[in-house]
Amino acid sequence: MxxxxxxxxxxxxxxxxxxxxxxxxxxxxxxxxxxxxxxxxxxxxxxxxxxxxxxxxxxxxxxxxxxxxxxxxxxxxxxxxxxxxxxxxxxxxxxxxxxxxxxxxxxxxxxxxxxxxxxxxxxxxxxxxxxxxxxxxxxxxxxxxxxxxxxxxxxxxxxxxxxxxxxxxxxxxxxxxxxxxxxxxxxxxxxVRLLEEPQAAFYRWLDRHAAGDAAWQALAGSDAEAGTTGAAPRHVLVVDIGGGTSDFSLFSVTPPQDGGAPAIERIAVSDHILLGGDNIDLAIAHLLAPRFGAGTGVVPTAPRELSARQWDHLIAACRALKERVLSSDGPPDEAFPVSVPGRGSGLLAGALSATLTRAELDTLLIDGFFPDCWATAKPKRTAGAVKEFGLPYAADPAVTRHLAAFLAGRPPVDAVLFNGGTMKPAHLRRRLVDQIGAWQEARAPVALDSDDLDLAVALGAASAGRRQR
Structure with a gap:
């Protein structure tokens, strides 16, 4: 060949x-x-x-x-x-x-x-x-x-x-x-070979800091002046929240030797957590559905105001709304209209409309998905996981509680790298960094720069292939 x-x-x-x-x-x-x-x-x-x-x-x-x-x-x-x-x-x-x-x-x-x-x-x-x-x-x-x-x-x-x-x-x-x-x-x-997504994202970050000791200096944060000789390993948390899953991986990074790159070792990975952008779409839909006042419906897992057809349309509309809002900044009172078709057919059936403000979406994200919690928190358990589209989503949508359970008993986090479209908003990244800092008695980790959250995994995978040859 x-x-x-x-x-x-x-x-x-x-x-x-x-x-x-x-x-x-x-x-x-x-x-x-x-x-x-x-x-x-x-x-x-x-x-x-x-x-x-x-x-x-x-x-x-x-x-x-x-x-x-x-x-x-x-x-x-x-x-x-x-x-x-x-x-x-x-x-x-x-x-x-x-x-x-x-x-x-x-x-x-x-x-x-x-x-x-x-x-x-x-x-x-x-x-x-x-x-x-x-x-x-x-x-x-x-x-x-x-x-x-x-x-x-x-x-x-x-x-x-x-x-x-x-x-x-x-x-x-x-x-x-x-x-x-x-x-x-x-x-x-x-x-074809397989590579874990958090590791690929980390490879991408390392590639962007390949010059000299740039990667180690960024990881060392306030201790960067200590140099690399005899330095203790740094622990880097990769938080990857995409459309379907939340993945947490913890890496141990040792300082570079003789001008090389830092050595990385994955020391922990989270359980499979079916929690991501799809869950946010559903949460927005449940928030908006009662505002349409569309009569009675037939979907057991959807609010009774909407039919199965309208519910499917609403989920798709909420997906588009979420991507639009999370990809840009704006004033809290900025309003976003959402429409679903009426129950009949033809023009006379009309459409049903409702609005969601940016402030409402932020409240939903913070209270539902990124609430404050103690370092000892555990994900809430229910009799059965939430099931939409036939998928057994995580029973507890709070990313922070899942993250606290993952970090329990593990070394303190020195730096955090974010990945995945859900983590695009800067205030959500800051919130998780501050939360981890609170768990570590005010020792906040360094937030590593990550400006290509949608592309980093593919870019890192390509670079990883080159590293291995």
Missing amino acids: AQPRFCIGIDLGTSNSVLAFAPLGDDREAAVLAVPQRDTPATEVDAPTLPSFLYRPEAAVAAQVTAQGQWRGDTGDWIVGRLAQRRAGEVPGRVAHSAKSWLCHHGADRTARFLPWGSDELGEAEKISPVAASALILAHLRAAWNRRFVDRGASFAFDAQDITVTVPASFDAAAQTLTLDAAREAGFPAH
């Missing part, structure tokens, strides 16, 4: 997926591939992230795409990416999402066709399994790479490269095997 030209890193995410690549043979930084994808049935865009949504189009839409001969990304009857994410708010019964969250759910057959969950718009034969859905996302990324380098020769082909796919650190052996099964189904070569 010829030597690869690139190390490819793929973040197969619950909400978004990313492909990054690092050239072999030189020291250029890893870069992110702009992924072509359908934005509308008639238009295509290139974007650094590929939404992990799959849309099975209606016959008319499929005919429109086919008639124009538009690129689909080797995904058969499904369309992956932006168009699928948008259609989740319009025809939720035809859109599969959160496939990654299913890969670690032992109560389900992950190879069975049941996505979109609860859909009555698609027959069983038209649905897709979590493994097959993951495979189509990976197949789209593989096809995007080959499309980009089609004119460069066989040595530039995807299958000729060094490939790493990331998984949550809490994925068990079964979930890891299913991820590799999805990669094989997507046409990936047999030499």
Whole structure:
């Protein structure tokens, strides 16, 4: 086999997926591939992230795409990416999402066709399994790479490269095997390796501080002047809260020797916690649902004011609202409208509307997901975990209580690295740093800079591949 030209890193995410690549043979930084994808049935865009949504189009839409001969990304009857994410708010019964969250759910057959969950718009034969859905996302990324380098020769082909796919650190052996099964189904070569997401994010941070002792100086904080000779190891906590899971990993970092990079060792990883952006979407939906006053409904797990169809639309709308609000700052009284279709059909059915202010969302996040707690706190247990979309989400949505339980009995945290789209707001990162400091008797950890929370895992995975060669 010829030597690869690139190390490819793929973040197969619950909400978004990313492909990054690092050239072999030189020291250029890893870069992110702009992924072509359908934005509308008639238009295509290139974007650094590929939404992990799959849309099975209606016959008319499929005919429109086919008639124009538009690129689909080797995904058969499904369309992956932006168009699928948008259609989740319009025809939720035809859109599969959160496939990654299913890969670690032992109560389900992950190879069975049941996505979109609860859909009555698609027959069983038209649905897709979590493994097959993951495979189509990976197949789209593989096809995007080959499309980009089609004119460069066989040595530039995807299958000729060094490939790493990331998984949550809490994925068990079964979930890891299913991820590799999805990669094989997507046409990936047999030499694919897996890497834990928090470790990939940390590699990315180390790459950005590779000059001299820059990484160690940042980790040492106020003790940086002490140098590296005889210095004690530093303990770095990676908090990775994405669309579907919360992952905590604790690393021991020893000072660099002879101008090299610091040595890292993972010393602890959290249990699998199904708690992330999807839970926030549901919490926003439950907050807004009573404001519509839409009569009586039929969904046991949804507020009785909404029907099953309206509830699905509301979840999709809340997902879009969350991403919009968390990605930018604004005044507390900034209001965001949310609409769901009426119960009837046609224009006369109208639409139902409600609003949510930025201050209300902040209160929901702080009180529900990031409340203050003692260092001895434990996640609250209930008779059964919350179940939405068929998934057994964490019974306690408080990230802080899960984090306190993870850190109990472990070394003090010297520095924190954040990852995942949920941690984009600076005030949420500050809140967790302050909370950890309070647990450590006012010894607050250093907050490591992390300005590419959506891309760091893929970039770090590509760099990790290069480190290992």
